[in-house]
Amino acid sequence: MYNEIDYTLMATVRDVAERAGVSPITVSRVINNAGYISGATRAKVEAAIAELGYVPNTLARSLRSKRSHTLAFITTDITNPFFTSMARGIEDAASAAGYTVLFCNTDESVEKEDRYVRLLLQKQTDGILLVPAGSSPRSVDLLRSQDTPVVVLDRAIEPLKADVVRCDSVRSSYDLIRVLLERGHRRIAALGGPVGISTADDRIAGYTHAMKEAGLPTRDLVIYGQFTESSGFEMAQSVLALSPRPTGLFATNNFVALGAIRAIEAHGLRIPQDVSVVAFDDVPPVLAQYAFLTVIAQPAYQMGQKAVELLLQRLQDEAPPEYRQVILPTHLIVRGSVGLAPDARGSVVTAPK
Amino acid sequence: MYNEIDYTLMATVRDVAERAGVSPITVSRVINNAGYISGATRAKVEAAIAELGYVPNTLARSLRSKRSHTLAFITTDITNPFFTSMARGIEDAASAAGYTVLFCNTDESVEKEDRYVRLLLQKQTDGILLVPAGSSPRSVDLLRSQDTPVVVLDRAIEPLKADVVRCDSVRSSYDLIRVLLERGHRRIAALGGPVGISTADDRIAGYTHAMKEAGLPTRDLVIYGQFTESSGFEMAQSVLALSPRPTGLFATNNFVALGAIRAIEAHGLRIPQDVSVVAFDDVPPVLAQYAFLTVIAQPAYQMGQKAVELLLQRLQDEAPPEYRQVILPTHLIVRGSVGLAPDARGSVVTAPK
DNA sequence: CGATGTCAGGGTAACGTTATCATATACCCT
DNA sequence: AGGGTATATGATAACGTTACCCTGACATCG
Numbered sequence: 001m002y003n004e005i006d007y008t009l010m011a012t013v014r015d016v017a018e019r020a021g022v023s024p025i026t027v028s029r030v031i032n033n034a035g036y037i038s039g040a041t042r043a044k045v046e047a048a049i050a051e052l053g054y055v056p057n058t059l060a061r062s063l064r065s066k067r068s069h070t071l072a073f074i075t076t077d078i079t080n081p082f083f084t085s086m087a088r089g090i091e092d093a094a095s096a097a098g099y100t101v102l103f104c105n106t107d108e109s110v111e112k113e114d115r116y117v118r119l120l121l122q123k124q125t126d127g128i129l130l131v132p133a134g135s136s137p138r139s140v141d142l143l144r145s146q147d148t149p150v151v152v153l154d155r156a157i158e159p160l161k162a163d164v165v166r167c168d169s170v171r172s173s174y175d176l177i178r179v180l181l182e183r184g185h186r187r188i189a190a191l192g193g194p195v196g197i198s199t200a201d202d203r204i205a206g207y208t209h210a211m212k213e214a215g216l217p218t219r220d221l222v223i224y225g226q227f228t229e230s231s232g233f234e235m236a237q238s239v240l241a242l243s244p245r246p247t248g249l250f251a252t253n254n255f256v257a258l259g260a261i262r263a264i265e266a267h268g269l270r271i272p273q274d275v276s277v278v279a280f281d282d283v284p285p286v287l288a289q290y291a292f293l294t295v296i297a298q299p300a301y302q303m304g305q306k307a308v309e310l311l312l313q314r315l316q317d318e319a320p321p322e323y324r325q326v327i328l329p330t331h332l333i334v335r336g337s338v339g340l341a342p343d344a345r346g347s348v349v350t351a352p353k
Numbered sequence: 354m355y356n357e358i359d360y361t362l363m364a365t366v367r368d369v370a371e372r373a374g375v376s377p378i379t380v381s382r383v384i385n386n387a388g389y390i391s392g393a394t395r396a397k398v399e400a401a402i403a404e405l406g407y408v409p410n411t412l413a414r415s416l417r418s419k420r421s422h423t424l425a426f427i428t429t430d431i432t433n434p435f436f437t438s439m440a441r442g443i444e445d446a447a448s449a450a451g452y453t454v455l456f457c458n459t460d461e462s463v464e465k466e467d468r469y470v471r472l473l474l475q476k477q478t479d480g481i482l483l484v485p486a487g488s489s490p491r492s493v494d495l496l497r498s499q500d501t502p503v504v505v506l507d508r509a510i511e512p513l514k515a516d517v518v519r520c521d522s523v524r525s526s527y528d529l530i531r532v533l534l535e536r537g538h539r540r541i542a543a544l545g546g547p548v549g550i551s552t553a554d555d556r557i558a559g560y561t562h563a564m565k566e567a568g569l570p571t572r573d574l575v576i577y578g579q580f581t582e583s584s585g586f587e588m589a590q591s592v593l594a595l596s597p598r599p600t601g602l603f604a605t606n607n608f609v610a611l612g613a614i615r616a617i618e619a620h621g622l623r624i625p626q627d628v629s630v631v632a633f634d635d636v637p638p639v640l641a642q643y644a645f646l647t648v649i650a651q652p653a654y655q656m657g658q659k660a661v662e663l664l665l666q667r668l669q670d671e672a673p674p675e676y677r678q679v680i681l682p683t684h685l686i687v688r689g690s691v692g693l694a695p696d697a698r699g700s701v702v703t704a705p706k
Numbered sequence: 707c708g709a710t711g712t713c714a715g716g717g718t719a720a721c722g723t724t725a726t727c728a729t730a731t732a733c734c735c736t
Numbered sequence: 737a738g739g740g741t742a743t744a745t746g747a748t749a750a751c752g753t754t755a756c757c758c759t760g761a762c763a764t765c766g
Contacts, residue, residue: 010499012752023716028754036713058475059416060752063721068412079441081637084432091458100472103456105444119453122411146363365722376746381724389743413722416751 011052020048068124072102075131089304110134127311135196149314156198165307172296172330173206180248184341188248189239192224203252232259254281272339292336364405373401421477425455428484434637442657463487480664488549502667504660509551518660525649525683526559533601537694541601542592545577556605585612607634625692645689
């Protein structure tokens with residue numbers, strides 16, 4: 001079988017050098033803007049490059065220079081709008097600095113995470129941005145052992161063995177619960193995420209703190225599940241079956257919130273007349289117009305940007321030896337999904353000093 | 354400045370070979386499952402690999418073998434759920450075949466597309482999955498000139514210079530308009546996308562065909578814009594200002610539909626009592642529960658899978674010399690956003706033979 | 707006036723792998 | 737016994753680039 005495509009053999013530094021009448025190293029210097037090059041030589045080389053349509057071979061370059069100029073973003077689910085925004089922030093910041101980004105999905109599986117980390121090590125990835133699937137620092141350890149810097153995103157890991165960029169889930173959840181408390185709600189249920197994931201745990205902690213501070217019980221009102229729509233539906237179903245029924249629901253993530261709303265509707269209840277809902281993470285930006293949920297919005301895009309900044313500092317040895325933790329502020333958005341508690345009778349808890 | 358990190362030098366084939374008492378090529382053969390290897394030798398080599406924690410260097414491998422085992426997906430906006438699903442389909446299919454996928458966003462800019470194509474060529478990407486930003490086959494030509502196979506997704510390009518995986522926008526739009534016609538609508542406006550993008554043009558063509566066939570005018574009822582929420586809002590505003598006001602609206606993409614809905618609400622009109630709405634592309638899967646739009650849903654995930662299949666065939670020289678065009682079936686989902694035309698008076702157009 | 711420094715470029719080797727060709731043994735067939 | 741084939745391994749070179757170390761020319765300086 002003959003291949004009839006017209007092969008224009010890829011030009012190499014050698015070809016360019018020959019054409020420009022210089023040595024390959026000189027060509028390399030022109031490409032990399034390194035060392036001393038006279039204007040005349042530079043012009044000759046650039047002309048040759050243009051004539052031959054020369055494109056440097058990144059593979060060979062990385063092999064020799066030990067830098068691939070590639071970063072990787074390992075996350076749990078790129079279809080979650082929160083991570084999609086983060087990914088854009090990462091890509092924009094990285095590509096502005098001349099880096100390419102590889103995206104990987106772990107589906108919250110530690111095994112997949114492990115496989116990706118190994119693959120990326122093979123590919124000589126310069127640095128990694130990681131949303132850890134589990135609670136163990138295993139991947140981080142592996143990467144550190146191979147001298148590949150890591151920045152952990154969104155979730156904390158113990159002990160701190162990498163720079164971390166995240167938000168304050170405890171405080172933010174507290175603020176969210178305060179919104180309900182200030183409107184007279186006293187029976188508030190929390191729909192949690194997977195135990196062991198720091199964000200999930202922290203959000204419950206913030207809830208518990210607010211409730212305790214207000215002198216309210218939380219027993220039976222906290223339930224754990226997954227950060228998915230179906231899990232949110234199930235969790236909401238079970239807390240709505242409690243008696244007396246909670247008047248406020250705290251969904252610890254956006255998908256959980258969607259499931260909860262569906263469950264509330266399935267019960268024939270109205271939001272906020274019968275049940276008020278607050279949630280962590282905003283709805284997808286594209287649906288923002290129709291959003292009625294009261295939420296804590298996290299600056300996903302900025303988190304991505306910041307993480308790249310920290311990572312590049314490490315790569316360029318401009319970072320301090322100790323690990324840094326950057327906590328970005330969240331944004332409380334109060335919308336129509338919260339109302340006065342049906343049983344409030346005018347006696348509303350006021351904000352604590 | 355001393356670097357105090359404990360360098361465990363990455364083991365190479367040479368180290369493994371030495372330890373196993375064989376030559377480097379033998380190690381290579383074990384890794385690649387190529388050629389003849391006795392059980393005993395294989396065992397020795399594998400043991401050495403395990404002991405040294407050897408990880409092959411993908412860069413060197415690709416440099417020598419001329420295959421990077423990397424594909425790239427260049428799309429216009431990865432935050433659009435339609436493309437996100439497509440991306441997952443691509444990633445799943447590719448990684449099952451041992452390929453890594455690079456994701457790139459062009460934001461509908463031909464310049465960005467061009468830059469990415471060059472970058473990917475540098476990186477020796479084996480093949481490219483492309484949602485073209487413009488209507489010109491420029492990127493495709495460039496890639497073909499460098500012998501890099503391409504599969505075009507979602508949009509057609511003329512002339513056909515690559516395999517294409519897409520849906521039948523003309524036919525699907527026709528079906529969507531029929532839904533309105535069959536419910537007595539006679540004044541139906543179409544909110545188009547950017548002129549020159551095949552999907553945008555085709556959707557208007559399907560609309561026009563259905564209208565003409567029903568003997569209805571389309572003059573003044575077709576308007577062009579962008580595939581964005583804000584453009585949808587503006588386009589809807591202008592057609593809603595027409596007199597008499599259209600009773601049916603066709604949004605040629607999901608973002609446009611969202612803008613249109615917002616405009617309809619802003620006009621104080623109800624869906625479907627005052628205006629029926631049909632749209633191309635479904636809402637994000639996670640929000641499917643709350644969907645009320647009548648839409649044509651495209652099998653985004655499957656499109657991605659199929660495209661990878663075609664691309665891998667080309668890479669393995671198993672593809673026919675001529676370019677293939679795969680048209681996947683769409684799915685018409687009739688939901689609450691369409692009703693009988695307010696002015697129908699029982700006289701409903703029936704389906705054509 | 708020699709020493710030193712800046713500027714401009716080249717030579718050689720190496721990064722870690724695999725393509726290509728070569729060698730060697732064992733086995734089967736006629 | 738001779739030839740062919742399947743099996744098993746090795747030697748050498750090359751993929752395309754850049755790190756590292758040189759060589760000169762010329763200017764500057766004490």
